[in-house]
Amino acid sequence: MSSISARRLAKELAEIHSEGCPVGINLVKADDFTCWWFTIEVMGESLYQDEKFTLQFRFDSGYPISSPAVQFVVTDGKQAPIHPHVYSNGHICASILGNEWSPVLSVVAVCVTLQSMLASCKEKQRPVDNDRYIRHAPDNPKKTQFHYDDDTV
């Protein structure tokens, strides 16, 4: 792993430890600079009242130039939120994780974006192609070419 990505992640982790995460987001584990876990809750009125989801970040040596691989954890009884952009295997169809990723974004920024994505949801439903997608989905969501057709949801 290149030292640039490690130093950048060390800096972000130090900021999380000193300033804390935004409300509803909590760091679960960050034992190394390859895989971090957060819990994410939607605060206030929403379809996901009292639900708590676990978000996994995987980093490669290209971070922050290349985006982290982000998905919801669906093992050990954990569930992905039912949302038109979240597949039942935890993969997320969000443009900032793909072609709109920018190296100026951070782990916490991604968490906040996904939190607001859930908060603005109008109807709890899986993506229309959910069954077809999860049959052939790669392990790493970054290998999927999503079509970001609906950015408003």
Add this chain to the structure above:
Amino acid sequence: MPSMANFNYVDGVNPNLLCCICRMPFNDPFTTQTCGHTFCRDCILQSLDHVYQCPIDRQALTADDLKPADSIIRSLVDELVVECTNQTCSHICQRQLLEQHLQSSCPYVEVPCPSRGCDQIMLRGEAVNHRCEYSLVTCDACDTEVEAAQLEDHRIQCYQQLTTCDLCGLQFQRSAKSSHQNSCPESPMQCPQQVNGCSWKGKRVALHSEHISSCPYQALSGFFSIFHERTQVLQDENTVLKRRVESLQTQIRTIEIQLQSASLALGPWFRNSNLGLSSPETSISDTLRSPDLPSHQRPRLQTVSSPRSVPEGDAFAAYFPPQEEIQSYERQQLSAMERPAPDRHLEHPVRSIHRNSWSLGQGWDALHTPASRTSKQVASAVAPLDFSCTLEGTLEGLRESIVALSTSMETLGRRNDIALTNETLRLNEELMSLKANIHGLRMQMHAMMMDNAQLTGRTDPLLFENSFPTVSTHRYHYMSNTQSATKL
């Protein structure tokens, strides 16, 4: 230089100088001409490899749109203070000077052996002391530098060559250079008696042919050698004596300290032993060991309070006033109830020497005053502490006083017990007779009340039969009180 990304900044850095991509202070900053954003050169070039956009505002961007950042920004980040990138090196300097430090002075940078031909790698700090077959050494015969491995070969050739002495012009092989230097007749010499004071200087040849035979110091060489021997013996002896004096001085210092603490602990008695010392015929051990002083010394020492006989007695007179003074002091105390006198006494110069005397004086004060206050008889019976006596003698005297005191207290206690028993018996008897009187009165009263009840016609036998007389009367009074209260 790839290590440049690993700077450790000594101070906090202005957030405006941080690159948005690596979150570190700009390293070789470049600014976009299209949107004016600044990044590290490496960071933005890597990002452009990924996508032709500005990472901050996603405007289209190519490498051609980048130009070196403003010189103010460059100097701001170049002047940030960083640690040396070698973990073991404690050097800190401006970031722009670190490269220079690593290239030329950091002792923890690996460098090749400075000797040409050697391919060993070592830390710069160790290279100075590095010796190998390529290190240059100086030939003793011709003063040229040769590699260590070739010195032997060089010597074989070098030694055979002829050379000429600069002083006498003699030709010889280089191998004989050092032996010729010791025998050249033209080489400058000093007289061998220089250590004894001869100041002659000249050529070797002149020394042996002329000077030695005429040198006055040389003539005395026999005397000098004996003299030197004796001086040596004296010097040795002196060294031994010096060491002995030193050890004695340390011993004296230790003893002084011990004496000081002993004097502190002894308080006024310490001065007393000094008195013993001041008389030449009495040694300190005599005064300390024998509680019974020789009879001829006793009277003199016991008149301490008189300033004429012993000068130090004056100081102690304040502490240990004679009998009349104690009594007058008591009277004073009883009348005025103020005690400035003892404290002022303690301010006496003696206090600065014997600090313990303060508590000692107080203890004496506390012990002595109440005893004398209770009864004048006891006060006059107990003699004041005699500080002119030895410590052991005084302690012995005190112990005897305590024994006597405890015996008398025991007697007193027993006497008290007997008196108490007698008194109790007497009181018991009186109590019995009083009880009998009360009983008689009660009987009389009962009869009177019965008569009264018959006269008024109110018969309440229960009240009189079952109740204790005092209770019934109380109730009676109470009832009458309430009645009168309601009437009012």
